[in-house]
Amino acid sequence: MKNIYRNYNEEDLHAAYLHMTDHTGKVNDELREAISQKFNYDEFVKAAEYRKVLVKEKGRISYEVHKRVQNGGKIDVILENISSEMIGRSDLKVFILNKFDQFSKVKENDKIDEKVIFKSLLGLVIASVTGSLFFKAVITSTGQFSFFLLVPAYIINYLVIYGITGKTRDNFVVFMAVLISVIISTVFSFALIS
Numbered sequence: 377m378k379n380i381y382r383n384y385n386e387e388d389l390h391a392a393y394l395h396m397t398d399h400t401g402k403v404n405d406e407l408r409e410a411i412s413q414k415f416n417y418d419e420f421v422k423a424a425e426y427r428k429v430l431v432k433e434k435g436r437i438s439y440e441v442h443k444r445v446q447n448g449g450k451i452d453v454i455l456e457n458i459s460s461e462m463i464g465r466s467d468l469k470v471f472i473l474n475k476f477d478q479f480s481k482v483k484e485n486d487k488i489d490e491k492v493i494f495k496s497l498l499g500l501v502i503a504s505v506t507g508s509l510f511f512k513a514v515i516t517s518t519g520q521f522s523f524f525l526l527v528p529a530y531i532i533n534y535l536v537i538y539g540i541t542g543k544t545r546d547n548f549v550v551f552m553a554v555l556i557s558v559i560i561s562t563v564f565s566f567a568l569i570s
Contacts, residue, residue: 381410389414393424433462438475445479488549492541496553499537503554507533507561512568521566526558533557 381392389411396403403411411420437458444454454476460468507529515521534545534554545551 379406379410381407382413384410386415389420390424390427393421394428430462433460434471437463437468437471441472441475442479445476445483451476482546485543485547488547492543492547492549495541496537496543496549499540499550500553500557500560502540503533503536503557504560504564506536507557508564508568511561511565515565515569526562529561530554530558533561 381389384392389407392407393403393411396407408417411417437460440458441454444457451473455469455472458468458472463471510529510532511521511525514525537550537553537557538544541547541550541553543550545554
């Protein structure tokens with residue numbers, strides 16, 4: 377029987393090793409043979425176990441940064457208060473800055489205030505008209521309506537509302553505005569044709 381692990385690169389072997397040890401507690405002979413042919417087995421195991429611990433450490437740090445961003449923490453305070461024995465100071469700083477930026481953007485996008493509501497309502501009106509014109513053009517040229525048209529209508533309306541609000545559909549108000557605009561577009565296009 378052919379050893380499927382022989383063609384694996386180092387990354388794939390690490391993943392297979394960790395998956396197998398996590399689920400069965402041991403490594404089968406084929407995987408052990410493939411690792412031994414390409415690498416020193418003991419050094420490979422140390423590197424794989426270190427990688428496993430490093431992933432957990434990065435998860436812990438990500439959780440800490442996320443929690444502090446949600447509580448309104450400032451980057452300077454976060455950088456001072458989070459440390460790691462596994463990750464070097466400069467790498468830790470870069471990792472924290474990246475996570476802070478990522479979580480801050482999500483928090484800003486999810487924020488609902490009067491400005492977002494107003495822009496979403498404006499976008500709803502404009503997107504409804506745009507969607508209706510899209511439906512009217514397609515139905516006029518093809519002579520029939522298809523529910524498959526709801527997908528491009530959703531995309532068009534989403535792009536209109538996204539352009540006005542600057543928020544993605546992950547924001548609840550934007551999502552609802554897009555959904556309602558598609559419904560209005562559909563109903564309004566039938567009214568225009570009748």
